Amino acid sequence: MTTLTPKILAFDVFGTVVDWHGSIVAEMARLYPQVDGNAFALAWREGYRPAMARVMSGELGWTRIDELHRMILDDILPRFGLQAMPEAERRLLNRVWHRLNAWPDVVPGLMRLKQRHVICTLSNGNIGLLTHMARHAQLPWDCVLSAEVFQAYKPDPRVYRGVAEVFYVAPAEVMMVAAHQDDLAAARACGLLTAYIERPLEFGAGQPKDVSPEPANTLHARDFLDLADQLGA
Incomplete structure (x- = not known):
């Protein structure tokens, strides 16, 4: 057990907190069983970084993840024979990202961690998405922080430094929690644990x-x- 006592635990969400792959595979099996759900989930996620790069390069103005997810969805539907999907179904499917399921350890782990630390999201997901997800998966956040707050996507330093500024603490009093080494490396470069x-x-x-x-x-x-x-929680 460590003697570390970070005041703020800031969590990446997609992949770290919620099982986006398994959730999308299950959704596709329910709605479009003729489609390879594994391939569909991977293709949708594969478009995530290139879409964000268009915002980060200035090619696109600030665009929420919901809108980026929809752009990617519209692009991949023909690949899976779903090009005729009506608009209402596209909107419903795009909101699968709002109802992703948490990994089994997440809720009991967060309940323990929040006894000693402020726990918040620090995700590229937009505020509405993260709030709906929290309600769906019963995630007990103290605060929902998003790239949307800072108008910048991770790994932009403004996001990591921003969480410290929001809570009036030093960067070294914030611990970034993630399942992605590149996210953690960027946080570490900004002075976070x-x-x-x-x-x-x-x-x-x-x-x-x-x-x-x-x-x-x-x-x-x-x-x-x-x-x-x-963390002794």
């Missing part, structure tokens, strides 16, 4: 992730319950 969470099945059982420890991180945890143990 970092905790890596293993999510080997983030991309599904067919695409297991390398979850090897990165020595530069402050902590390495199997899941949120293990993180709570290490």
Whole structure:
């Protein structure tokens, strides 16, 4: 157990808190069983970084993740024979990102962690999306912080420094919690503590992730319950 006492735990959400892949696969099996849900989920997520890059480069003005997800969705539908999907169905499917399911350890882990720390999101997801997701998955956040607040997407330093500014604390009093080493490296460069969470099945059982420890991180945890143990919560 560590003697670290970060005041704020800021959580990445997609993949770290919620199982986006499994949730989308289940949604596709329910609504469009003729489609390969695994391939569809991966294709939708694959468009995420290129879409954000268009905003970060200035090609697009500030655009919320909901709108980026819809742009990607419209682009991939023909690939899966769904080009004739009506507008109402497209809107419904795009909101699957609002109703993603949490990993099993998340809610009990967060309930423990919030006894000693302020817990908040620090996600590229927009505020409405993250709020609906929290209600769906019963995520007990103290605060929902989004790239939307800072009008910048991670890994822009404004996002990581912004969480410290919001809570009037030093960057070293914030711990970024994520299942992605690039997110943590960017947070660390801004002076934040970092905790890596293993999510080997983030991309599904067919695409297991390398979850090897990165020595530069402050902590390495199997899941949120293990993180709570290490932080003495």
